[in-house]
Amino acid sequence: MLSMEEKTMKINKRSPLTSALYFTLTAVMLLSLSLLAFAPVSDKKDVSLTKNLASSLVNNQANEFISEFTGKENIKALPFDFTAPQNDPNESNYFTDEDKKCYKDDTIEVSLWTEKAAKYGAKLFFADVKIKHPSQFRRQWSNGDYNSTKNQYPTTMFANSHGVVGMSADFYKHRKYGIIIQYGTLLCDKRTGHPLDVLVVDYEGNFHIWDDKKLSEHIKENGTDDIMLSFTFGPALVIDGKENNISAKRYEMHYLGELNQVVGRAAIGQLGELHYLLCTASKPGLKAQDIADVMAQKNCITAYNFDGGQSGTLLFHGNVFNQIAYKGVQRDMSDIIYFASAE
Amino acid sequence: MLKRFIVRMTAFSACLTLLLCCGCDFNTTVITDADSPDTVAESFFSALKRKDFDACDSLLAENATIRVTDATDSGFADVLVDFYLDNLTYEPLGQAEVSSLSAVKKIRISTPDKAAFLEWFKSNMAAIEKRYLKENNLVSIDHQNTEDVQKVLKYAVELYQENVQMKTTDLDVSFVFEKNRWLIIGDTELVNAVYGGKDDENQ
Numbered sequence: 372m373l374s375m376e377e378k379t380m381k382i383n384k385r386s387p388l389t390s391a392l393y394f395t396l397t398a399v400m401l402l403s404l405s406l407l408a409f410a411p412v413s414d415k416k417d418v419s420l421t422k423n424l425a426s427s428l429v430n431n432q433a434n435e436f437i438s439e440f441t442g443k444e445n446i447k448a449l450p451f452d453f454t455a456p457q458n459d460p461n462e463s464n465y466f467t468d469e470d471k472k473c474y475k476d477d478t479i480e481v482s483l484w485t486e487k488a489a490k491y492g493a494k495l496f497f498a499d500v501k502i503k504h505p506s507q508f509r510r511q512w513s514n515g516d517y518n519s520t521k522n523q524y525p526t527t528m529f530a531n532s533h534g535v536v537g538m539s540a541d542f543y544k545h546r547k548y549g550i551i552i553q554y555g556t557l558l559c560d561k562r563t564g565h566p567l568d569v570l571v572v573d574y575e576g577n578f579h580i581w582d583d584k585k586l587s588e589h590i591k592e593n594g595t596d597d598i599m600l601s602f603t604f605g606p607a608l609v610i611d612g613k614e615n616n617i618s619a620k621r622y623e624m625h626y627l628g629e630l631n632q633v634v635g636r637a638a639i640g641q642l643g644e645l646h647y648l649l650c651t652a653s654k655p656g657l658k659a660q661d662i663a664d665v666m667a668q669k670n671c672i673t674a675y676n677f678d679g680g681q682s683g684t685l686l687f688h689g690n691v692f693n694q695i696a697y698k699g700v701q702r703d704m705s706d707i708i709y710f711a712s713a714e
Numbered sequence: 715m716l717k718r719f720i721v722r723m724t725a726f727s728a729c730l731t732l733l734l735c736c737g738c739d740f741n742t743t744v745i746t747d748a749d750s751p752d753t754v755a756e757s758f759f760s761a762l763k764r765k766d767f768d769a770c771d772s773l774l775a776e777n778a779t780i781r782v783t784d785a786t787d788s789g790f791a792d793v794l795v796d797f798y799l800d801n802l803t804y805e806p807l808g809q810a811e812v813s814s815l816s817a818v819k820k821i822r823i824s825t826p827d828k829a830a831f832l833e834w835f836k837s838n839m840a841a842i843e844k845r846y847l848k849e850n851n852l853v854s855i856d857h858q859n860t861e862d863v864q865k866v867l868k869y870a871v872e873l874y875q876e877n878v879q880m881k882t883t884d885l886d887v888s889f890v891f892e893k894n895r896w897l898i899i900g901d902t903e904l905v906n907a908v909y910g911g912k913d914d915e916n917q
Contacts, residue, residue, distance in 0.1 A: 389719070396723070424905045426791075429782045432828055432910060433791040436867055439836050440843075441857040450854035451844055505840055555844060574840025596848065597841045 449506040449713055451554045451574075451599065455515070456533045456711045465688055472687060474535050478503045478713040481536045483685070483692050488652070491661050493633075496685050496693035497669075498536050498649040500710045505576030505645065507713050510540065510553060510600055513705050517558055522703035525684040526691060534709030537686040538649045539637055541604045542678040544705035546627070549603030550586050555596045562587060565624040568605035570639075570675040571598055578641040578673035580607040602675065604628065608638055608663035609674035617660040628676060630659035635696030637683035638662050639708065640671030647710070648674075651683040651693040678704075751810035751817040751889040754896045759804035762908065765796075775890050778900035780908065788864040797871050798909050801826050801878055810889065817889040817896065827881035828910030834879075835870055842870045881911030 449456060464476045474481045480501040488495050502508065511532040513523040522544065529537045543551055543559070550569055551559040567583040574597065581589070586601070606622055607615045617630055636652040636659070648669055652662055659676060666674035677683070681702045685693040686709070695701060754773055761769035767781040774780065784791035803824040810819035835842070846869045847854065855862040885907055888899040898904070 392719075424900075424902055425780050425909065426783045426785065428905060429791045429794050429909050430785045432832075433784070433786045433788065433794055435832060436794075436835060436870075437786065437788060437790060437863060439832070440839060440867060441863060448854065448857065451840075451847070452853055555848065574844055575837075596845050599840070599844075 448504045449509070449711060451506055453512075453515075453517075453553065455509070455511060455531060459533050460535045460712050461714065472692070474688070476712055476714050479507060479535055479710060481687070481710070483536070483687050488657070488661075488665065491652075491657050491665075492655070493652045493657050493661075494654040494694065495665060496651045496653075498538070498685060498687065498692070499642075500536055500647045500649065502576070502645045502647075502710055502713075504713055505572075505574055505599065507711050508572065508576055508600070508647070509534070509709055509711055511537070511707050511709055513544075513703075517553075519705075522705050524701045525686055525704055525707050526689070526701060528704070528707045529686040529709060530689065532707070532709045532711065534686075534711045536649070537707045537709030538639065538651070538677070539682045539684040539702075539704055540677055540706045540708045541602050542682055542704050542706065543603065545678070550583055550590070550601055551603060552595050552598045552601040554599060555594075557590065557595050560587070560590070566621045567603060567625070568607040568675070570602040570605070570607070570673075572600040572602075573597060574599045576645050578675070580610050580673060580675070602677070604675075604677050606630070606659065606676055607674070608659070608676050609640060609667045609671045612667075612670075612672050614663045614667035617658075617663055628659060628679060632656075633658055634680045635683045636662040636679035637677040637685075638666055638674055639677060640666045640669065640674035642669075642671060649685060651685045652679070653683065653694050653696045656680075656696060749895050751812065751819050751896045752806065754889065754898060755806065755810070755819055755821060755887060758898055759802075762799060763802060763804075765799055773898055774900040775892060775897035776899070780900060780905065782909075788860045788867070790864050790867045793864070793868050793871055795909070797875075798825050801875075801880065802908065807884065815891040817891075819887050819889065820884065821887055822882060822884050823907045824880045824882045825908060825911055827879045830879035830881070831874060834874060838870075842866065842873060845869075845873075883907040883911060 460474060461476060465474050467473065468482065471482045471484045473483070481498060483496070483498045486495045486497065509532065511528045511534070513519050513528060514521055515531060525537070525539050541549075543549060548561040548563045549559055549567070550562070562583050569581050569583050569586050571579040571581050571586065573579065583603070604627055606617060606625055609615060622630060634656040636650070636657050638650045640648040640650070642648055648666070648671055650662070650666065652665070656679070657665070662676065663674070679696070681695060681697040681700070682704055683693065684691055684695055684701060686707070691701065758770055758773045761773070762780065767779070771779045771781065782791055782795045805822040807820040807822055810817045843855065843866055846866050855866060857863060885903050887904060888901070889896045890899055
């Protein structure tokens with residue numbers, strides 16, 4: 372057995388060749404390790420792109436649908452039913468802008484003004500209305516009930532509606548025919564046999580002028596689920612941006628509204644998406660064709676004639692804004708339309 | 715001494731060989747017809763139709779995934795996935811072209827057109843809500859309540875199923891041979907084609 376000293380001596384006596392071999396092998400080993408550690412890896416695709424792509428794509432799509440449905444400005448819709456909003460508009464949101472009376476909140480913008488129609492010698496009263504959601508365009512019945520046997524002043528119905536702006540509408544109780552729909556409920560479906568223009572409002576708040584025969588067929592085939600409101604006084608004043616010809620044969624039997632007489636008028640028009648124009652005329656008034664001209668000149672895409680004369684009443688801030696024909700006295704009526712705040 | 719030297723050298727060589735072999739990729743397996751890109755594509759889309767995402771992902775290269783994790787909290791992303799995959803059809807357009815360790819296969823995918831669906835939805839939104847309310851005897855829904863919103867959106871998908879507008883995309887699916895099998899390279903084109911159709915809106 373060799374002693375430590377002898378072993379050490381033996382190691383120290385290692386031949387140069389052996390030492391060189393050991394050195395070389397060690398160097399090779401270290402070089403191999405370094406190559407393994409720092410060798411360039413193959414060019415791999417960024418897996419994070421494909422790993423998350425499916426999720427991000429579909430989630431973005433889902434958010435698109437959700438945003439469309441909930442509204443980018445998170446407007447809470449009013450219910451599509453026969454009820455009126457619970458509260459009056461915020462008093463602090465009323466203001467005057469030069470010669471216009473206005474109301475503005477995050478959901479509705481209204482301005483009212485007066486013009487003199489030099490061409491016709493009549494006084495015109497306008498309300499420009501912009502809303503955020505179609506449910507803000509509503510209808511109020513007298514006594515809050517379609518079947519009520521008693522009429523009410525427009526100001527009374529307007530007060531009960533808690534609307535920002537309103538106007539007399541169809542006065543449907545004055546006659547027993549027409550196609551009246553509210554939030555998909557068919558309230559009246561009676562045709563006279565004569566052509567009648569019906570104003571149909573869909574759930575996007577867009578106006579459509581349909582012949583009552585066409586509407587009747589639509590109801591038979593599709594029901595009324597896609598119709599928010601319908602009105603039956605007529606006639607149409609503007610269709611697809613063009614003034615309607617009220618003297619056409621179709622209107623010869625239209626005995627409502629004294630079309631060829633100069634009387635007070637009331638009209639509603641659509642200017643754009645959720646953008647509307649209300650108009651009443653008096654002192655002395657207009658023929659139906661003239662109010663059609665007025666609404667077309669105001670760039671209405673669609674416009675419709677409501678009950679005028681003493682019925683024509685434009686309502687704002689709890690009061691009558693226009694000058695009602697026949698000594699300014701309101702007429703008891705069956706319904707108004709109004710635009711409400713959704714705040 | 716010589717013996718000791720030989721032992722040391724042998725041990726050292728074994729270690730060195732082991733180190734060198736780590737990370738090496740030996741392509742010595744024979745590529746059989748059972749593993750062909752055509753078969754892999756067929757398996758992938760069959761699994762996709764079954765919504766077997768584990769099986770799909772096992773056929774994708776580089777740890778990619780076709781699975782969708784719903785981050786909307788409304789559950790609607792999951793509804794969309796079901797909608798796309800329930801209506802998806804796949805058609806191979808010829809055999810795969812194989813070269814060395816890569817392959818390309820032309821396929822045709824038909825899936826509901828997301829753009830058309832969104833357009834339909836936007837145009838009919840209020841009517842859809844109204845119909846939903848009526849069928850469920852509700853007066854209104856809270857648009858800020860995610861659960862309510864998800865129900866109406868799901869209802870919209872059900873309505874749309876009656877008349878789905880489809881989009882057809884022809885694309886080249888790439889394959890790579892690794893880990894002894896052909897795997898699909900899951901890229902943006904494939905994902906876009908599966909979920910809503912390939913168009914600029916899906917980028």
